Amino acid sequence: MTELADLLDMRGVRVRRVVAGNGYFAYGLRHALKLDVFGAREGVFLEAEFPEAFVRVSLKPTLGWLVDVHTPRWGGWGRVELAWCLRHTSSPTPGVPCADVSVEELADLLGKGPEAWDTEPPWAPPEPAAPTSPKPGSAMQDSLFADLPVQNDVPEWMEEFSDLLDGLEGSTPERRPGPLTPREIREAVLHQLTTLGFSDLVEGEADIPIESEVFHIEWRSTGKDLSAPEIQRLNGMAAAAGEELPKRLILITGGGLTRPAAEFADKAKAYAFHLDRTTGRLTVLNSRAREASLPTDTPGTRELEPW
Numbered sequence: 001m002t003e004l005a006d007l008l009d010m011r012g013v014r015v016r017r018v019v020a021g022n023g024y025f026a027y028g029l030r031h032a033l034k035l036d037v038f039g040a041r042e043g044v045f046l047e048a049e050f051p052e053a054f055v056r057v058s059l060k061p062t063l064g065w066l067v068d069v070h071t072p073r074w075g076g077w078g079r080v081e082l083a084w085c086l087r088h089t090s091s092p093t094p095g096v097p098c099a100d101v102s103v104e105e106l107a108d109l110l111g112k113g114p115e116a117w118d119t120e121p122p123w124a125p126p127e128p129a130a131p132t133s134p135k136p137g138s139a140m141q142d143s144l145f146a147d148l149p150v151q152n153d154v155p156e157w158m159e160e161f162s163d164l165l166d167g168l169e170g171s172t173p174e175r176r177p178g179p180l181t182p183r184e185i186r187e188a189v190l191h192q193l194t195t196l197g198f199s200d201l202v203e204g205e206a207d208i209p210i211e212s213e214v215f216h217i218e219w220r221s222t223g224k225d226l227s228a229p230e231i232q233r234l235n236g237m238a239a240a241a242g243e244e245l246p247k248r249l250i251l252i253t254g255g256g257l258t259r260p261a262a263e264f265a266d267k268a269k270a271y272a273f274h275l276d277r278t279t280g281r282l283t284v285l286n287s288r289a290r291e292a293s294l295p296t297d298t299p300g301t302r303e304l305e306p307w
Contacts, residue, residue: 001044001059007107008048018046043291047299053114054299057106060291062269063095065106066197069119070299076122077294079195084118085109092214094197094292120195122294125279126184180280186210188280189252196292198250212250216241220253221277228260235268252282262286 001020008015017025019038028034045058056077058066067080083091086101086109109116180188186209193201193210204211209219216238220226226234231251239246249270257265257272265272265286272285284290 001046001057004057004103004107005046007103008046008110011107011111013111014049016047016049020044020046048110049299050113055110055114056295057110059098060095062288063093063291064097065101066095066292067110067117068295069114069117070295071114074122076124078119078121079197079294081118081120081197081199085116090199092198092200092212120197123188123191123195125281126180126188179277182209185275185277185280189275189282192282193250196294212247214247215250215271216247217250217252220251220255222253223255225256225258226251226253226261227258228264231257231261231264231268231270231272235264235270238270251285253285257285 002018005015005018017027019025021044024035024037026033026035043058043060045056048055048057052071054070056068056070058068060066065082067082068077069080070077079094081090082096082101083089086096086105186203190201190203190210198212198215200214201210201212201217203209208217210217218234218238231249234251235249238249241247249265249268251265251270251272252275253272254275254277256274262272262285266288269288270286271289271292273282273289274285275282284293
């Protein structure tokens with residue numbers, strides 16, 4: 001990582017900070033420097049500043065190199081499709097293994113600037129809208145909202161808000177709050193996973209909302225934490241779903257994982273995410289998913305004064 005920082009500096013890229021080894025970094029004014037430390041979960045990374053973007057380059061233990069970009073236009077973090085930029089090939093998983101790319105190649109690519117990179121923009125939560133009545137027997141409805149009761153094709157949440165809405169003059173269905181529709185959830189999950197670098201995911205049909213040649217996506221609407229035996233069973237189902245090679249598991253659940261379950265998911269090279277069905281947002285549940293996640297902090301905090 002420090003070698004990459006030196007190579008970028010030689011190419012005129014302004015490196016803002018490098019976090020490696022013990023995780024310490026300096027920030028603040030030159031005459032009054034302060035010291036901070038990143039936790040082990042942040043891993044090893046450097047941050048560089050371009051005129052039109054802020055970049056974080058990470059080296060993850062199981063995923064390899066990741067390059068994330070933050071621009072004022074987006075107001076969030078996106079991810080560079082590193083395998084495509086370097087080899088014109090797509091990788092079904094996030095990251096590029098360290099052995100597959102030299103530090104010089106990576107420095108050359110980054111030195112060209114954001115205009116030379118293929119980048120997936122960040123996901124933005126959908127605006128609240130009126131829910132559509134699910135079709136009777138809809139397989140996608142069953143798979144995404146298995147535990148949401150529906151009576152007479154009217155979602156339960158609508159009954160809770162009906163008295164309030166009836167008293168609002170000029171209220172329109174587009175302004176009614178409520179849970180996301182199955183299609184909105186599918187699009188939100190697909191967009192977020194694609195942004196992370198799961199490049200072979202596509203929209204599915206019927207009872208398989210998202211399909212993949214490499215991964216088997218399991219949806220669980222329960223709010224309870226899944227146990228290790230349950231994850232083992234789901235991982236076995238994922239392996240059996242492959243035609244020639246076993247598939248790996250991506251779990252989307254409304255609850256969480258027990259510690260043994262998360263540890264087994266890591267050993268199985270699975271990715272587990274919690275789904276907030278009111279916003280469509282995914283949060284990580286195991287270490288491998290955490291490695292694949294985007295940065296959460298906003299660039300520009302705790303900066304080091306230019307030398």
